[in-house]
Amino acid sequence: MKQNVKIKKLRENAVCPSYQSASAAGADLYAALDSAITVEKGQTVFVPTGIAMEIPEGFVGLVYARSGLACKKGLAPANKVGVIDSDYRGEIMVALYNHSSERVQVLSGERIAQIVLTPYLTAEFEECNELSDTARGEGGFGSTGK
Secondary structure: OOOOOEEEEOOOOOOOOEOOOOOOOOEEEEOOOOOOEEEOOOOEEEEEOOEEEEOOOOEEEEEEOOHHHHHHHOEEEOOOOEEEOOOOOOOOEEEEEEOOOOOEEEOOOOEEEEEEEEEOOOOOOOOOOOOOOOOOOOOOOOOOOO
């Protein structure tokens, strides 16, 4: 299923998100930098993408790590999954955290994360005194496995 999403370039060197294969769920986000930046070990740096997007109402943009960057260089979003709401129109920034034991350089135009656009439901929360019973009940944190 295809969904049109408007992209506004905020920086001259910005690159529109792109899918790397026909069935990819995530579109790559690219760094839009004036010059390379260095992320020290254990440091978080906000990396601009140079784009804003008009995510359709009823959808959310979820920003995930790129497996190659995370596994090979140790850079991944600091908040694990970034949430971009459909009413946000500012520049998309990626907070990259360096999990490695050495400094890592990020270059302008480098793929730094991926965004997955997905529909969501908004709940109408209703306070009650009882919840329905299930076989699992209150078991959590590994209670279903050994």
